[in-house]
Amino acid sequence: MLDVAIHHAVVIDTEKGIEKKMNIGIKDDKIVRLTTDTLIATRVIEAKNLIASPGFIDVHGHVDGYAYSGELSACQGITTTVGGNCGLSPVDIADFFARQMRDGFVINQAELIGHSFSLRQAVGIADPYRQATPKEFVAMEELTRKALQAGACGVSFGLDYSPGASFAEITALANVCAEFNRIMPIHTRLFTQNDLYSLFEVLAVAKRTGVRLLISHFVYQYGTGIMEEALNIIDQAIQNGIDVKIDSGMYTDWTTFIGTATFDEQTIADNEMRFSDMIVASGKYIGKRLDRQLYLNMRKDYPNESVICFMGNKAEIYTALKKSYAMPSSDIGTYKKGEGHPQIAGSFPKYFKEMVKERRDLSLIEAVTKATLLPAKTFGFAHKGVIKVGSDADITLFDFEHLADKADFPDRGKPDAKPTGIEYVLVNGRLVVDQGRFTGKKAGRIVRG
């Protein structure tokens, strides 16, 4: 007998680009039936009026084994998350995977090896403005190779956090990444608000090494009035044969740790950021608007707390995500309950609600494909991103009419308020969200690159 049967769902076929009312049969962790016949199973889900999508794949997150972030991801319909982004990851990937398998986790996790914080720190570079020495290159290359051998799905960079990294340093790790044919997600470095050379320098790395690029949270980088120009550069690069994609969330207001180079006084001045546009996202001062005194205090005593910076042009979110090579992402971080940025709980429902239902920028099938099959292909996750016989039973069932994000910024609402409309989420055939409620089942697995 089947373990789970889903009846009467509108199934999105991401490979053929069609939708069809079907019944889905699941045995263990696989989809084994796709039929109009009535199925008999231990658990039958009546999914009339629900959309059956392959589970969403969040290509840009920082879940990294943190349980509450796993819960918030699952409740958005995410069944696989890619961690270790922006150059911040565990360095010993084999150990990280072993711990995740031993302890279990709610959703599937793939992990990147991160350059800008983690590898640099591991080889003894404390100053983000310093170039690595040739000896340090070699040490970082070795650690990268080890991580990729252990199954890391790529090498991530957060160049804003290591402004001193040289072209040679980035290229050295890109070569290793290309050797393994893995993906290289890059949070680019902008020295001024309109610094489009931040794109050319990473395209140059790709041209030199042949590495496949994913430019991270594109709207946070270029959603400040230069989106069209930035996308033109990407379009041109694709025409020139460079393998590059982008991801983005549904917000223009980004967040990061107050202690990073991004919040250095010089960077604030260079990018014309203002304290009055910054809100504390975590810790003792959550919800408070920054002033100079609070800024100095937090930089000194609370460097690992997050601050949200309000900026950007909202219309550019849609411009970016409409591109065929763009994927939605959350940039979820690790926060305690009640803390954070609304992206941690609202990103994917907001994407469907705004871009499909309200604005009609994308058809439902297009939107689903960009959140599932495109990421699976980009990262080479076999058997994911599609609902067909033989695929992994990662499925998100949602009520399109009632799909809505509820999370808000911490000065005006709950950043971790769960969305409505995500009714069932199956990870490897097990229900982690059941009738809209989180079950806490540790159904996730490690996804190796």
Next chain:
Amino acid sequence: MKNIKRICFLGKGGIGKSVITANVSAALAKQGYKVLQVGNDISLSSTLVLRGEVEVTPALEEYRKKYMIKIEDYIIKSPSGVYCLELGSLEPGVGCMARGIHIIDEMLESQGAIDNLDLDYILYDISGDIPCTGFILPMRDGVMQKCIVVTNSSFPALVTANSMIAGIVRASKHKILPIGLLVNFADVYPARTQLTAYAEAIQLEEIAYLDYFQKIEYSELAGKTVLAAYPDSAATEAMMKLAKKIIEAKEHCVPKPLERKELLNWLSQWKQRSLAQKSGIIGIDDSSNI
């Protein structure tokens, strides 16, 4: 590996900065140094008097098309021996100049061009009038070892020079970048007196003067350096001296550029003195310019 020095020439557009830089490059080459001059003006005219009619392809514009370029392919050796590189500019209205110079400078180093050409000096002739962050970045981030701010006695040129000095001082938080002031047309009243007084007022110790030479003007019109067109002239001699002065190592203290109000008041007083001079009343203080 030689201890290469990078010197940038800044200042208001149209006051003769590129012609001076090219002549200084030629003078340094004549003194036996290996010199590369880099220009980043959209007109590709920084190195025009060095290379004459030889066409250049702007390296940064090619980089934006090809992502990967061999920088030496874009360097031209002029008859004077000075190597010439034009970066080109932005597509008008797209992005920011920030980091263009960094990217090229990193290429020169990482691709071995500095060693291959055995360079002693790179002279960057940087266009632009407003010291925004992008403009100041190469000075701030340690690409340059010295700045020469070019001005004449005109009101806008001096205001620009003052704001550039302010930008460099503000950016040089840890290590102060040596700054020299170069007065062009120093013999045109009241340039010499006025700018000497300005340098004293802002505590800038290094100041050089270049008088008007008809031969410089003519050589530029002929598309040549004055060294090539009039090798035995007083103008050539002046350029040789200027080049020596620019590369001399000196102790520098931090200048204190004037605040806007202070600068405007100061300039207004100088206008009154100029008016007095033009009306035939020459004070004893101003006679040094004559």
